[in-house]
Amino acid sequence: NNHFLAEVLNATDSNSGVEELVLWDYIVAYNVTSSQERIRGQLLARFTPLSNSIDQSTNLQRSRSLQETVTTKRKGGLFNSYQTSPLHQGYGTHYATIWVGTPPQRKSVIIDTGSHFTAFPCKGCVGCGEEHHTDKYFDQDASSTFRPLTCKNKRKGPKDCQGSSECVGGKCILSQTYTEGSSWEAFQAVDKLFVGGKQLTRSIDFSRGSPYVADFVFGCQTKETGLFVTQLADGIMGMSAHPATLPQILYEQGRIEHNMFSLCVRRELHVSKQGVEAGRLTFGGIDMRSDTSPMVYARNVAKSGWFTCFVKNIYIREKGGQSAKADGRHQVTQKVIVDLYQMNSGKGVIIDSGTTDTYLHKSVAEPFDEVWRKVTGVAYSNVPLRMSKKDLLLLPTVLVQLTAYEDSPDIANGRNFDSVIGLAADLDPTSPQDVLLAIPATHYMEYSPSKGTYTPRIYFTETQGGVIGSNAMQGHNVLFDWENKRVGFAESSCEYQNDASQSADNGVDCQLGAPSLTVSCSDSADLSGCNNNRNANKAMKGVEVWTRIVQSPGLYQGLTCEQVSASENEASYGGKMDVQCDGRGICREFRDCAITCANAVALGSAGNEPAPGNNAGSCGGGTWSACDYTCSQTRINSVLMNDGKCHEEKALEFTRPCHVQSCGRADPCRVPFVVHAILKMRGVVASRWNKQAEELLSDAFAAAVNWKRKSSELLFEPGDVNVLSSSPWRASDDTMFGETAVVGGDEELGMQFVVEASIFNFNAAVPQYEEHKGASRAATCRESDLRPLAETALQVHKELSRANFIVSLVEAMKKDLNQQIGQGNHVSAFTSIFEAGSNLVQQSKVVTSWTIKTDIKGTPFKGKGRSFDGIFPFVLLIILAGAIAVYVSFRKRRVPLKEKTREPRTKSSKSSTRRHVTRRNRRVSADLNTNDDDLEDLISRNGNKDRQKHPGLDEASIGSLSTYLARTSSR
Numbered sequence: 001n002n003h004f005l006a007e008v009l010n011a012t013d014s015n016s017g018v019e020e021l022v023l024w025d026y027i028v029a030y031n032v033t034s035s036q037e038r039i040r041g042q043l044l045a046r047f048t049p050l051s052n053s054i055d056q057s058t059n060l061q062r063s064r065s066l067q068e069t070v071t072t073k074r075k076g077g078l079f080n081s082y083q084t085s086p087l088h089q090g091y092g093t094h095y096a097t098i099w100v101g102t103p104p105q106r107k108s109v110i111i112d113t114g115s116h117f118t119a120f121p122c123k124g125c126v127g128c129g130e131e132h133h134t135d136k137y138f139d140q141d142a143s144s145t146f147r148p149l150t151c152k153n154k155r156k157g158p159k160d161c162q163g164s165s166e167c168v169g170g171k172c173i174l175s176q177t178y179t180e181g182s183s184w185e186a187f188q189a190v191d192k193l194f195v196g197g198k199q200l201t202r203s204i205d206f207s208r209g210s211p212y213v214a215d216f217v218f219g220c221q222t223k224e225t226g227l228f229v230t231q232l233a234d235g236i237m238g239m240s241a242h243p244a245t246l247p248q249i250l251y252e253q254g255r256i257e258h259n260m261f262s263l264c265v266r267r268e269l270h271v272s273k274q275g276v277e278a279g280r281l282t283f284g285g286i287d288m289r290s291d292t293s294p295m296v297y298a299r300n301v302a303k304s305g306w307f308t309c310f311v312k313n314i315y316i317r318e319k320g321g322q323s324a325k326a327d328g329r330h331q332v333t334q335k336v337i338v339d340l341y342q343m344n345s346g347k348g349v350i351i352d353s354g355t356t357d358t359y360l361h362k363s364v365a366e367p368f369d370e371v372w373r374k375v376t377g378v379a380y381s382n383v384p385l386r387m388s389k390k391d392l393l394l395l396p397t398v399l400v401q402l403t404a405y406e407d408s409p410d411i412a413n414g415r416n417f418d419s420v421i422g423l424a425a426d427l428d429p430t431s432p433q434d435v436l437l438a439i440p441a442t443h444y445m446e447y448s449p450s451k452g453t454y455t456p457r458i459y460f461t462e463t464q465g466g467v468i469g470s471n472a473m474q475g476h477n478v479l480f481d482w483e484n485k486r487v488g489f490a491e492s493s494c495e496y497q498n499d500a501s502q503s504a505d506n507g508v509d510c511q512l513g514a515p516s517l518t519v520s521c522s523d524s525a526d527l528s529g530c531n532n533n534r535n536a537n538k539a540m541k542g543v544e545v546w547t548r549i550v551q552s553p554g555l556y557q558g559l560t561c562e563q564v565s566a567s568e569n570e571a572s573y574g575g576k577m578d579v580q581c582d583g584r585g586i587c588r589e590f591r592d593c594a595i596t597c598a599n600a601v602a603l604g605s606a607g608n609e610p611a612p613g614n615n616a617g618s619c620g621g622g623t624w625s626a627c628d629y630t631c632s633q634t635r636i637n638s639v640l641m642n643d644g645k646c647h648e649e650k651a652l653e654f655t656r657p658c659h660v661q662s663c664g665r666a667d668p669c670r671v672p673f674v675v676h677a678i679l680k681m682r683g684v685v686a687s688r689w690n691k692q693a694e695e696l697l698s699d700a701f702a703a704a705v706n707w708k709r710k711s712s713e714l715l716f717e718p719g720d721v722n723v724l725s726s727s728p729w730r731a732s733d734d735t736m737f738g739e740t741a742v743v744g745g746d747e748e749l750g751m752q753f754v755v756e757a758s759i760f761n762f763n764a765a766v767p768q769y770e771e772h773k774g775a776s777r778a779a780t781c782r783e784s785d786l787r788p789l790a791e792t793a794l795q796v797h798k799e800l801s802r803a804n805f806i807v808s809l810v811e812a813m814k815k816d817l818n819q820q821i822g823q824g825n826h827v828s829a830f831t832s833i834f835e836a837g838s839n840l841v842q843q844s845k846v847v848t849s850w851t852i853k854t855d856i857k858g859t860p861f862k863g864k865g866r867s868f869d870g871i872f873p874f875v876l877l878i879i880l881a882g883a884i885a886v887y888v889s890f891r892k893r894r895v896p897l898k899e900k901t902r903e904p905r906t907k908s909s910k911s912s913t914r915r916h917v918t919r920r921n922r923r924v925s926a927d928l929n930t931n932d933d934d935l936e937d938l939i940s941r942n943g944n945k946d947r948q949k950h951p952g953l954d955e956a957s958i959g960s961l962s963t964y965l966a967r968t969s970s971r
Contacts, residue, residue, distance in 0.1 A: 076668045076856030077665060078666065078671070079284065081256070082282050082287065083212045083282065085282075087279035087280055087281050089267070090233050092356035092470070093354060094110070094278055094279055095232070096111050096195055096281050097197060097198055099193070099196050099200070100192065100193045101138070102143050102191075104192070105143070107138060108232075109234065109236055110231070112236055112239060112353060112354030113354065115239075116163065116245060117174065117219055119176075119221050120218070120220075122186075122221060123138065132232070133232065134273045135234055138220070140191075145191050148172075149162070151170060162217055171188075173186070173188075183223075183224070185221065187222065188217055188218070189218065191216065195212070195281065211508040215253070241305055246283075251483075256283050260284065260285065261284070261479075262281075262285075262287070262488070263279065264280050266494040277496050278494075288477070290754075291477050292491050292848065293324075293422050293491040294490060294851075294852060295422075296404075297404065297435065298405060298487045299402075299405045307350060308351075311466070312338075312428070312431065313400075313424075313428060314399070314400055315400075316336060317397040318331055318375050319396075320393050323491055324399065324422050325422075331397075333399065334375065336364065336367050336368050339361075343360070345361070345464045347464065349467070351473070351487055353473060355469035357458070357459060358457065358459070358471055358472045359462050359466055359469065361466050375396050376396065383456075384448070384451065384455045385453060385455070385456075392454060397440045398458065399436055400436070401434050402437060435489055437472065443471050443475060476492060495727075509559040510552065510559060510564045511551040517544065517546055517647045518588070519543075519545035521595045522542070524543050524545075525541060525542030525593075526540060527597065530597030535597050537597070538596060540597065541594050542592075542593050543593065547587070547588055548565065550586060551625070553629070562580075565579040565581075575591060583629050585632065585633040586634045619640055622637050627661040631659055633655070634655045635656075636652065636653045637649045637652035656718070664760060665758065668855040669761060669778065669780055672785075672854055673790060673792075676851070677754075677756075677800055677848070678754055678848050680749075680750065681806070682729075682840040682844050693828060697723060698718060698755075699718045699812070700813040701755055702718040704812050705799045706799075716758065716796070722758070724754040727752055728752075730747060730748055731746070750844070752847075759793050759796075794851075797849055800846050801849075807841055810834070813830055813834070
C-alpha cells in the first residue's frame with residue numbers, strides 16, 4: 001500500500017457545543033520528503049484544538065482550575081483542593097499521624113483546637129514514655145532537613161525564638177505546665193512535616209515540593225511528666241486560631257487554597273497502638289461525603305487565639321434523638337434560662353477538641369437541673385449510672401444554640417428554616433438561622449466497659465465562659481474556618497473514606513488512564529520506499545499518537561497531566577515524546593517510532609482486526625473522563641487488535657458538557673447551588689461496583705430527575721452529576737438517619753450513595769480562558785441570575801421527593817443496561833434490582849436531600865477601626881439603667897486584663913498558657929497574652945429581640961436554599 005491510511009476523527013458529539021477538534025487529511029504517497037520531524041509537526045498541528053474556547057498553548061499549568069484571587073462579585077464555592085487524613089481513637093481524645101523529617105519518620109499527635117503549639121518527644125527525651133506511645137522517639141540525627149532554632153539573648157530588637165519560647169543557652173526553649181501536674185519541656189526546631197495515614201502508599205519526594213508538606217516549627221521535647229508520659233499518642237498538635245499552627249503555615253506556604261480545616265470525630269470503645277479509625281481531619285476545605293445534614297455556620301466571635309462561639313440558648317429535649325431535628329412531636333423541647341453575660345464572659349465559649357468533655361458556666365447549673373428534673377424526674381449529676389442501652393437512648397438530648405454566622409434581616413418566611421437540619425428555626429423565631437448543636441446521650445454519657453456504667457460528662461464548673469469539648473463534637477463534621485471567621489457544623493457518620501481521598505501521599509497528581517493507539521506507526525510512516533521485497537527490513541520512521549483519558553485532573557499542588565504523562569513516558573519508554581491535553585478530559589501523546597516494511601505490510605493486512613474474543617470495552621475504555629477545565633468531558637472506546645495493542649475506535653469518541661470537579665464548583669457565579677442527596681438502594685452488590693456502574697447511576701439520576709421533561713426544560717444534565725461516595729448499606733447504618741435498625745446489624749442490605757448535582761448559571765460572565773498565575777479567571781454574575789436557579793434547585797428536591805422516583809431511576813438504568821452489556825459487564829452491580837418481580841425497588845429510597853449555596857456572603861461589619869467579629873464598639877446605645885450598671889461593672893473588671901496584655905512578657909521558661917487536666921481531659925484556660933474580644937455588643941444584640949440589621953450582613957450564607965429563598969422572596 002503506497003498511501004497512508006486516511007481518517008477523519010470526530011472528537012465531539014452534536015450536543016457538545018465545541019467545534020470539531022481534529023481533521024485528519026489524506027496524505028498521499030507522493031509526499032516522500034516528509035521527515036519524522038515534519039510528520040510530528042503535522043500531527044501536532046492536526047490535533048491542536050481549533051475552538052477559541054480552549055487555550056491552544058501547551059503550557060503545563062493550563063489544566064488547573066482554581067478560583068482567581070481578583071475581586072469578584074461572589075466568593076466561596078465548593079472546595080476541589082483539600083487533604084483528608086484519618087483520625088484515630090486515643091484515651092478520650094483523637095490523634096492524627098504525622099510524618100516528620102527526611103526521610104519521613106512517623107509520629108502521632110493529639111489534635112487540639114484549644115492550644116497553639118505542636119510538640120513530641122525527640123531522641124534523648126527523659127522519661128517520656130516511649131513504651132506507652134505508638135511510635136519510637138523522633139530521631140533528629142536521622143533527618144537531613146532537621147534544624148534547631150538558635151538564638152542570642154537580646155534586650156532590644158526582634159526575638160529569634162517563636163511564640164512564648166525563651167532563649168536559653170542558644171536554644172529556643174518552650175515549656176508547658178498543667179494544673180494537675182503534667183508538664184513538658186522542649187526546644188524549638190524546624191523540619192519537613194505533613195499529615196498522612198499510618199502507612200505511606202508511595203515515597204514522598206521533598207525535592208519537587210510535595211503537596212501538603214510544610215517547613216514547620218515544632219517543639220522537640222526533652223522532658224515529660226504526668227499524663228503526657230502514659231498517653232497513647234506521642235505528642236500534641238495545637239490547632240487553634242494562632243499563627244504557629246499547621247493550617248496557617250500550610251496556607252502561608254501555598255500548600256492549601258483556603259485557611260481552614262475540619263474535624264469529624266466519633267467514639268470507639270477500644271484503642272490500639274496499631275490505630276483504631278475514629279474520624280477524619282481535612283485541611284483546606286470540607287470533605288462532605290459522609291455528612292447526613294447540610295453544614296450550617298456559627299460566627300467565630302474571637303479575632304484570634306481561639307475558635308469561639310456565642311451561646312445564646314440551651315435546650316433539653318425529652319426522649320432523646322441523635323439529630324438536632326426531632327424524630328416526632330413526642331419529643332418536647334424545653335428551654336433552659338441562660339445568663340448571656342456570664343455564659344459568654346471571659347474568653348467566651350471555645351470549641352476545643354483537646355478537651356474530652358463539655359464545661360459550661362456554673363450559673364447554668366441550677367436552671368439546667370430544674371429543667372432536667374421536669375423531664376427525667378431526677379436531679380442531674382455526674383455520678384456513674386447503670387442502665388440499659390434502651391434507657392440510654394431515652395435520655396434527653398441537650399441542644400446548644402449558637403449565634404449564626406450572618407444575621408437575617410427578613411424572617412417573614414422563617415418557616416422555611418424548619419426544613420434545614422441544624423438550625424434553630426421555630427425554637428427561636430427571632431433568630432431561626434442560628435445553629436442548633438445536638439448533644440445526644442450517646443455522646444455526653446461516657447461508657448466504662450470495665451465497670452458497666454455511664455457517666456454524664458457535661459459539667460457546670462466554669463467561672464468564665466465555657467468549653468464545648470470533644471464529646472459535643474462527636475457525630476459532627478466541624479469546620480474551623482479562620483479565613484471567613486466562622487465555625488461550621490454538619491451531622492455526619494465521620495467515616496474516613498480512603499478511596500479518592502486527597503491525602504498527603506495520594507490523589508494530588510493528575511491520574512491518566514491506559515493509553516489507546518489512535519494513529520499507529522504504520523499509519524504515519526512514509527512507506528513509499530517499501531515498494532519491493534529488497535526493502536523488507538528497512539526501518540521507516542513515523543510518529544504514533546496515543547490517547548489517554550484524564551481520570552482525575554488532580555490538585556493544583558500536584559503534577560499536571562502533561563507532567564504525569566512525560567514522567568511515565570520517561571520511566572517506561574524513554575525516547576522523545578510530546579503531549580497535548582486539550583482541557584476536554586483527554587491527552588494525546590506523540591511518540592517517535594520506527595517500523596520495518598515487512599511489519600508494516602503484515603499489520604496493514606491483519607494487524608488492524610480485532611483480536612478473537614475481544615469487543616468494545618475489552619481494553620477498559622468506555623467511561624467518561626473527569627470534567628476538565630473547559631467544562632467538557634470525553635469518552636473513548638478501545639478494542640484489542642491482533643497487533644496486541646488497544647486501538648481507539650474513533651467513531652465512538654464523544655464529548656459532552658459538565659459542571660463538576662474542575663469546572664465551576666470553585667466559582668459561585670457559575671455553580672451557585674449544588675443539590676446534595678443521599679440514596680439507599682436494596683440489592684446493589686458493593687463487590688461488583690466499578691466505574692461503569694457509577695456512570696450508570698449518574699446518567700440515570702439525571703434522567704429520573706428530568707423524567708418526562710423536554711430537552712429545553714432540563715434541570716441539569718448527566719455531566720452535572722457527581723457520585724461523591726458509594727459504600728455498602730448495612731442494617732446498623734440506619735441508626736445514623738434516626739431509623740430503627742434492622743435485626744442483624746452486619747447484614748449487607750445493598751449500597752448507599754451520596755450524589756451531587758450542580759445547578760449551572762449559563763448567564764455567568766465567564767472571561768475567555770487564559771493562564772493567569774496558574775488559575776482561570778472567576779466569572780461575574782448578577783443577583784437576578786440566582787433567583788431562577790434557586791427555584792430550579794427546589795424543583796430538583798420536588799422530583800427527589802416523588803413517591804416513584806426510585807422506580808424512575810431504576811427504569812432509566814434498565815434503558816442503559818444494553819450499553820453496560822456491550823462493554824463486557826454482563827453482571828452489573830444492579831442486576832438483582834433489575835430482576836422482574838423483585839421488591840427491592842420498593843425497599844430503596846431517597847433518605848434526604850439539601851441544597852448547598854456556594855456563595856460566602858459573610859463580610860463582617862466594619863466600624864471605625866473595629867470589626868464586628870473583632871473588638872466591638874465600646875459605646876453602646878442607650879439601654880436600661882440596670883444593664884448600664886452591669887456593663888460598667890464588667891468594663892471595670894476587664895481593665896486590668898487589658899492592661900496586662902500591653903505589658904511585655906515576663907522572662908520565664910514557662911508558657912503563659914495554663915491548662916487543666918481532669919481524668920485525661922485537657923482544658924485550656926484563657927491565654928493572658930492573647931487579646932480577647934469584647935462580648936458586650938453581642939450580649940446586647942442577642943438580648944434585643946428587635947435588633948436592627950447590620951450593614952454588610954444583608955445576605956444569608958448558611959449553605960441553605962430555604963434561607964436564600966426566604967431572604968429573596970420579597971424582593
